[in-house]
Amino acid sequence: MSDAQHIKTAFERVANAISRRPSLGHGTGKSVTRVTNGLRCESREGPWQVVTDMPENAGGSSSAPTPGVFGRAALGSCLAIGITMYAAKLGIAIEALEVEIQADYDDGAIFGVGDTLPGYTEVRYAVRIDSSADEDAILHMLDEAERHSPYLDVFRRAQVCRRSVQINGNAEQ
Structure with a gap:
């Protein structure tokens, strides 16, 4: 199955399920962010982690975007x-x-x-x-x-x- 066909099949499956039960489309995303060092932060959501920082000239350490x-x-x-x-x-x-x-x-x-x-x-x-x-x-x-x-x-x-x-x-x- 091509990428486009896989995407289309998944799109149609999810759209069909939500059209039958609109509540399936409702949710709340939740991430938690902690300051770890200076202005460096770690944000977690489920299995994912994202790190942010500020440039040195703004007080950060330029360790992350x-x-x-x-x-x-x-x-x-x-x-x-x-x-x-x-x-x-x-x-x-x-x-x-x-x-x-x-x-x-x-x-x-x-x-x-x-x-x-x-x-x-x-x-x-x-x-x-x-x-x-x-x-x-x-x-x-x-x-x-x-x-x-x-x-x-x-x-x-x-x-x-x-x-x-x-x-x-x-x-x-």
Whole structure:
């Protein structure tokens, strides 16, 4: 079975199961991050571990990528995976696919300098695709993939964020 056929079969199986029982699609991701040394952090989720740090000029040790690298990679890989899934679903052969993420920021906000917001001021993404399929079919497939992309949605739409705190092991504050 080809990669595209394997992806299409899995896509259809999961979509069918969720359409019959929508609750199968509901879940909560949970990762735990600990500061291990200076600004170096280890984040764990299930069997996976990701390490982040900050550059030396920002007080880190430059021992790992910054959180921003992983944020941009999350968006880029989510788009690339979604495009590949929808191409398989729609029978569009892809010879090569690359997604480039560019994000503008002002680090002054992290350090309390100026009155800018700490998040990105603009995010751009470029999709480079090689395919023998018709251009209109490719554009339709890209529109469908983007419409269903979780991380594109996270970047486009404000999210509800709730904080809870435990201090010295005491109940939530």
